Amino acid sequence: MRISSHRTQLRRVTATDSREQGRSHPAGYGDVVYDRVRDSYDRVAVRYADEIGAELAGKPVDRALLKCLVELVSTVEETTGSGGVADLGCGPGHVAAFLATLGVPTTGIDISSAMVEVGRKRYPDVHFRVGSLLALLATDAEHAGAIALYSIIHLQPEDRPSAYLEMSRVIRPGGWLLLAFHISLAGHEPGEIMHAEERWGEQVDLDFYYLDPAEVIEGLTSAGFVLMARTDREHWPGAEHESRRCYLLCRRSPEAASEHLGAASAHA
Numbered sequence: 373m374r375i376s377s378h379r380t381q382l383r384r385v386t387a388t389d390s391r392e393q394g395r396s397h398p399a400g401y402g403d404v405v406y407d408r409v410r411d412s413y414d415r416v417a418v419r420y421a422d423e424i425g426a427e428l429a430g431k432p433v434d435r436a437l438l439k440c441l442v443e444l445v446s447t448v449e450e451t452t453g454s455g456g457v458a459d460l461g462c463g464p465g466h467v468a469a470f471l472a473t474l475g476v477p478t479t480g481i482d483i484s485s486a487m488v489e490v491g492r493k494r495y496p497d498v499h500f501r502v503g504s505l506l507a508l509l510a511t512d513a514e515h516a517g518a519i520a521l522y523s524i525i526h527l528q529p530e531d532r533p534s535a536y537l538e539m540s541r542v543i544r545p546g547g548w549l550l551l552a553f554h555i556s557l558a559g560h561e562p563g564e565i566m567h568a569e570e571r572w573g574e575q576v577d578l579d580f581y582y583l584d585p586a587e588v589i590e591g592l593t594s595a596g597f598v599l600m601a602r603t604d605r606e607h608w609p610g611a612e613h614e615s616r617r618c619y620l621l622c623r624r625s626p627e628a629a630s631e632h633l634g635a636a637s638a639h640a
């Protein structure tokens with residue numbers, strides 16, 4: 373969850389603590405680990421939209437990167453036809469709505485049905501689907517581009533490769549991905565896991581993974597993406613949570629199509 377000026381009480385946990393949460397069945401929607409993520413975001417969905425929904429107004433670098441993505445996606449669509457942009461882990465859909473104002477059809481996908489419900493009411497120009505990053509509700513090569521802003525931060529390490537493969541499956545060859553995550557919290561080391569049990573007065577149960585960009589880039593490359601630009605930045609004072617952040621702009625390799633689609637296409 374983006375934490376902005378309203379502080380969430382975070383405590384550091386170890387990787388072992390996190391894995392002890394257990395898992396009773398295969399990763400994806402309905403997994404016990406992600407049930408906790410979904411339930412947490414369900415509880416704060418309306419408040420999240422109220423507090424965070426206008427945040428892009430205070431985040432000029434994000435707006436610039438999103439405009440860049442739209443320009444690149446438009447070029448892809450000139451040759452491959454309309455496919456729009458998927459917002460993966462969209463929350464209430466405010467970023468998807470910003471993209472829609474730039475003229476690109478946008479589909480928001482989120483594991484939290486409450487987030488999607490809020491989004492459908494507030495942003496009628498955005499299409500929404502409830503679903504998991506690990507089994508995206510999208511057909512192979514459906515989209516000309518995708519964004520995943522601060523949604524992989526809740527994935528368990530062993531699940532990130534599957535999520536990257538799903539992104540690769542649903543973005544058409546030559547299409548674009550903009551992915552963002554936290555590198556480190558002020559005063560902490562990269563790679564730590566923080567746990568939150570309360571947000572805006574609501575009980576939550578969320579692990580936040582602060583990620584090493586090199587590992588994320590390696591994972592995306594293995595899934596068939598080519599890194600085209602990397603932007604690291606500090607938090608924007610007054611606008612967001614005090615973390616160092618990374619934005620990766622990647623192109624879906626045209627060559628990666630056949631070798632990666634087989635395993636994942638069953639989800640479509």
Ligand SMILES: C[S@@+](CC[C@H](N)C(=O)[O-])C[C@H]1O[C@@H](n2cnc3c(N)ncnc32)[C@H](O)[C@@H]1O
Nearest residue numbers: 373374413461462463482483484504505521523
């Ligand atoms: C920190 S919020 C970010 C929301 C939005 N992208 C933004 O930038 O404000 C993380 C979002 O990812 C969603 N999410 C977390 N894990 C997910 C998963 N495994 N599958 C789909 N959505 C997930 C959460 O429900 C939540 O809405």
